[in-house]
Amino acid sequence: MSLFSDLYNTISKFFHSQEEPENASKSVATNRLKLVLMQDRTNLTPRILEQMRSELIELLSRYVELDKELLDLNFEQEGDQVALMLSIPVIRAKDEEEIDAAIKEHEEMLAAALNKKAAEEESNAEEEISDEAEDSAEEIKEEDKEADSEEADRTEEEKAEAEKADAIAKELNEVPKIIKKKEKKEVSAPEDISSNGNNPFKSDSSDVESVI
Amino acid sequence: MTGRVIVITSGKGGVGKTTTSANIGTALAKSGYKVVLIDTDLGLRNLDLLLGLENRIVYTIVDVIEERCKLRQALVKDKKNPNLQLLAAAQTRDKTAVNAEQLKEICDTLKEENDFVLVDCPAGIEQGFQNAVAGASEAIVVTTPEMSAIRDADRIIGLLATKEEITSVKLLLNRVRPNLIKSNEMMSVDDVVGILEIPLVGIIPEDAGIITSTNKGEPIVNDENALAGKAYRNVAERILGEEVPFLDLDEPKGFMAKIKNAIAKLKVKV
Structure with a gap:
């Protein structure tokens, strides 16, 4: 009996070599x-x-x-x-504590983003944007063209912070469009x-x- | 009499719209129904070739629209079956020679005196497509189990959904190769239906007989022994409302497959 099934398995393996x-x-x-x-x-x-x-x-x-x-x-x-x-x-x-902390952090970030946006609008009103920083961070450029001019002279740390804030500001602007x-x-x-x-x-x- | 107007479309070219039109039309006519096939592929007509009627065409759809002849004069009867008639496309004109309203009018006139009006649609989603679907109330979307054809079919299904007059959209899966499906090299029927999510009206296996039947100008449904012919006859029956099971394409054909089958049976006995 087992001889037969061994034989069967060997043969069927041969035929099913490329199965799934x-x-x-x-x-x-x-x-x-x-x-x-x-x-x-x-x-x-x-x-x-x-x-x-x-x-x-x-x-x-x-x-x-x-x-x-x-x-x-x-x-x-x-x-x-x-x-x-x-x-x-x-x-x-x-x-619950962790969640509350996370929510609080998020709210603070939202507030920061709003402030940043307001400040930006002010500064934008003062001077026209030139394309001086065109080659910096393509992604960001695509997402938020207005932020470009300031981008070049930021330190890495500031940049990361700003990116996060940008994403949130963008969230506020773009989510309904998506x-x-x-x-x-x-x-x-x-x-x-x-x-x-x-x-x-x-x-x-x-x-x-x-x-x- | 008010006949049914069915458009046969696909988006992508070369998936078998014209072959499907010729075969379904022939099968329906063989069952005793009066059928008119309209070729709307202006400038690239081929339905006449597949039916072997290329030498009999005197007037085309453009001649009808530009009133150089009566509609009745432009209809070419099939050699074997007088129930089947063809309204050919003009070969020397382009898609702009006809508009949707004119095509709808032709369909409306033809369905008064026929059981079926099958409209063979050109590839693409532009004017030619818009013209072809204008008079139809049903659609058959032809695709093959290949990514590009399925993607285009999906687009067409989306466009058909915006047409209020079209109440039924069904899928015909063409050029299925069971051995490739078995070795997981080709999407299965279930895969395609799962993605496109419209009811299936037919599964047509890849069949070398299609080439010879095109060479001869004789639709493969006339060949009693061809598997693709059988599959197309089944499609016609389903269009007529009958419940016909889909062909079992998995039936082993080759010598090795027979041995494999025999071993499997042996195993059951053991």
């Missing part, structure tokens, strides 16, 4: 296609998606400790509704978030009308 390799060109194609269709259907470019991803991580990190590497962001279509599926493994739930058409947003995290019931996405951003 993980990186078969079919799965590569399917995944590439899904990504490109998501962009086609929603008009979200890779840059905007990356921005959305990092903002989501930042937001959720205030409440729970996440495994950022394994974050999975997907669009799924059900009928004529597009759903945003977000799956993030939760490493640890934060306690959400085009009607998009039902959902968060499905495996552990804490979903069981929390009251997730922040479901309540406020479903059926957001186009702002552009």
Whole structure:
């Protein structure tokens, strides 16, 4: 009996030598296609998606400790509704003090960003922007052209700080534009978030009308 | 009588729109229905070739629109089946010679006297596409299991969704190669349907017989033995509302596959 099954296994291994390799060109194609269709259907470019991803991580990190590497962001279509599926493994739930501290820090940063913006507007009103710092930090240039002129003579530390503030200022300006058409947003995290019931996405951003 | 106007479209070129039009049209006509095929690919007409009617065309759709002939005069009857007629595209003109309203009018007139009006759409999403879909109330989107064809099909499905007159959009998956699917080198039917999310009306296997049938100007549905012909006949039956199971393309054909199958059976016995 065992001789037969050994023989069978050997033979069947020979015939099935190429069975379901993980990186078969079919799965590569399917995944590439899904990504490109998501962009086609929603008009979200890779840059905007990356921005959305990092903002989501930042937001959720205030409440729970996440495994950022394994974050999975997907669009799924059900009928004529597009759903945003977000799956993030939760490493640890934060306690209330940590959360409060994180929220406070965020609020301070928002306030700083607002102040910075106001100050910038003032200084911009005084002198026209020249393109003296064109080659510094392309990304930032793309995101916030007005900040360019000051960029060059900052120290590294200041720069990092400003980048963060810029991102927040941008959040204030651009978030509504990103959400085009009607998009039902959902968060499905495996552990804490979903069981929390009251997730922040479901309540406020479903059926957001186009702002552009 | 009010017939059904079905547009056959794809976005990408070369995926088999014209072959599909010719075969579905022929199959429906063989079942006794009156069918008109309209070639709207102005300047790049080919439906006449696939039907073997290239030498019989006197007037084209542009002649009808520019009133050089009556619509009835421009319809070319099929050699074998008088139920099937072709309204050919003009080969010397471009897409701008026709507009959507004129095409809709032609479809509306033809559906009065026919059971089916099948509109063979040109590739692309510009004027030619807009013209072709203008008179239709149903659409069949043809794609192959390749990324570029699927992406274009997705675009077309999105555009069709904006057309209020079109109430049904179905998918025809062409040039499927079961052995490549088995070795995970090609997206499976489920993969494609999962991505495009519209109901399937047909799965057509890759078939070398298509080449010879095109060479002869005789649609493959006329070949009783060809697998692709059988698959297209099934599509026609599904269009007529019958529930026909999809062909089992996994049936092993080669010698090795037979041995493999025999061993699998042996295993069950053991």
